[in-house]
Amino acid sequence: MRLQVLGCSGAEMPGHNPPALLLEETILLDAGTVTGVLDEKAQGKLRHIFITHAHLDHVRAIPSLADNLILRHGEEPVRVHGLERVLQILQRHLLNDNVWPDFTELPSTDTPVLAYDPMPPNVWKEVDGFRVMAVPVNHSVPACGFVLERGGTVLVYTGDTGPTEAIWKVNGQVNAAVVEVSFPNEMTAMALKTGHLSPELLGGELGKMSTRPERLLITHLKPQYEKEIQNQIGRLGFPSVHYLKEGDIIDL
Ligand SMILES: [Zn+2]
Ligand SMILES: [Zn+2]
Numbered sequence: 001m002r003l004q005v006l007g008c009s010g011a012e013m014p015g016h017n018p019p020a021l022l023l024e025e026t027i028l029l030d031a032g033t034v035t036g037v038l039d040e041k042a043q044g045k046l047r048h049i050f051i052t053h054a055h056l057d058h059v060r061a062i063p064s065l066a067d068n069l070i071l072r073h074g075e076e077p078v079r080v081h082g083l084e085r086v087l088q089i090l091q092r093h094l095l096n097d098n099v100w101p102d103f104t105e106l107p108s109t110d111t112p113v114l115a116y117d118p119m120p121p122n123v124w125k126e127v128d129g130f131r132v133m134a135v136p137v138n139h140s141v142p143a144c145g146f147v148l149e150r151g152g153t154v155l156v157y158t159g160d161t162g163p164t165e166a167i168w169k170v171n172g173q174v175n176a177a178v179v180e181v182s183f184p185n186e187m188t189a190m191a192l193k194t195g196h197l198s199p200e201l202l203g204g205e206l207g208k209m210s211t212r213p214e215r216l217l218i219t220h221l222k223p224q225y226e227k228e229i230q231n232q233i234g235r236l237g238f239p240s241v242h243y244l245k246e247g248d249i250i251d252l
Helices: 040-044 062-069 084-093 185-194 199-206 223-234
Strands: 002-007 020-023 027-029 048-050 078-082 114-118 124-127 130-136 144-150 153-157 176-180 215-219 241-243 249-251
Touching (some): 078 084, 176 199, 185 199, 185 223, 223 241
Parallel strands (some): 027 048, 048 078, 153 176, 215 241
Antiparallel strands (some): 002 020, 002 249, 124 130, 144 153
16 A cells, blocks of 8 residues: 655645645545646546545645546546535535536536545445545544555544544554644644644544554644644654655555
8 A cells, every 4th residue: 555645734835735645546535735746647547536524725636636637538537535514515615616617517417527426434435446434533524534444454544633533443453544633732722622633632542542553644733833743742652653744655
């Protein structure tokens, strides 16, 4: 399982782009940063986008991607997967023919660029050789994390979340967990208010897992507090912590 980090920041600044992970060559986990870093050929290989929630920093590259893909001819639509409520928000408020065209009807309803594929929570779905499950998490808007499995390798991606429960109850060994930590401990109240984690909250969350993940991959840090957050997570003493960086390629 190869993961390429296209963006992993909790804010946008030069050198810091919003979240998107490329899985193999065909699957995106969130789409905050795509068209600015993948060339046209790589964009053309994308087949599935799994969206954790409809906040702009996780979906903002979908409009520009759709705009590029419309130049292809006669290919299958890119399927956008997520909780039904999340896809409805995208359809009503972003790709709504006002803010941006509805690419589920372009270039025609027979051969659209995009297709929505709602996921019932906590049910496995088979996609391109992977099993993927959407597990609701606790953010300020409807949101889920994803559990992915292929050939016995298990990846957990929380998306944006405050303290939550179900996503930590994955059976068996988790090979890697991509977990958000947005704020330092001094801002734990802000993290709780906005549905995010701080290092001290992360400690409590990982304590809910029956077995710690083999690798802990931290994402979505506010760049202004990067050092502080890393120092505070370091003091928790977890082995195998890695702070995602744009351009990282991680083989699981
Ligand atoms: Zn969010
Ligand atoms: Zn976010």
